[in-house]
Amino acid sequence: MAVVRPGSRRVPRALRDLPVLTDPKDGLTDHRRLVVVGAHRDLSAVLTRLLRADRLDIEVAHVQRPWQAGHARSAAATRVPLVRDETGTVITDAAYWLPQEGQRTIRGEAIVDDEPLFDGEATAVRIEPLTTMPGLRAAVLSGRMRPKRWISGRAAQLGTTGALVVRDGEPVSRPARRSAFYRHTEGWLRV
Incomplete structure (x- = not known):
């Protein structure tokens, strides 16, 4: 499990023991679960990279507020529809x-x-x-x-x-x- 933190967002306390990826281009496919700390555009960027790498088997959590961090670590993942445009975004x-x-x-x-x-x-x-x-x-x-x-x-x-x-x-x-x-x-x- 790793935290993806584009920009300067603070990593919630419950996730600070995990490796942090600051560039969504590097290391995304090396982990079984990714926790994206940021806005929807950050989550979309990570999912676009996973789609293009053909790695939609990786679990992805989205944390916009600190209280969501515990859920992101332990909750089960469910498959939901992925919506993209003609460019693959x-x-x-x-x-x-x-x-x-x-x-x-x-x-x-x-x-x-x-x-x-x-x-x-x-x-x-x-x-x-x-x-x-x-x-x-x-x-x-x-x-x-x-x-x-x-x-x-x-x-x-x-x-x-x-x-x-x-x-x-x-x-x-x-x-x-x-x-x-x-x-x-x-x-x-x-x-």
């Missing part, structure tokens, strides 16, 4: 399709599995991974950024004239004309 909290700079809406079409999410214009779309099948859910957001209606499915796809993609708080550098988030064929072992 994992999301663990939420992804967004947002209008390009200077635009008020996204123009195009989005579907979840075979069900239309929108066709024409939308203010924004939120995509969230689920801990159960079918794997994810998506909703068009109102002007106040509230979900209108959730649709669950295996995949959410967008074809557009241009949209900004944000994964777990991290914006992609360029607008996209196509984007997809979907449940990977194998889930991850969540503690």
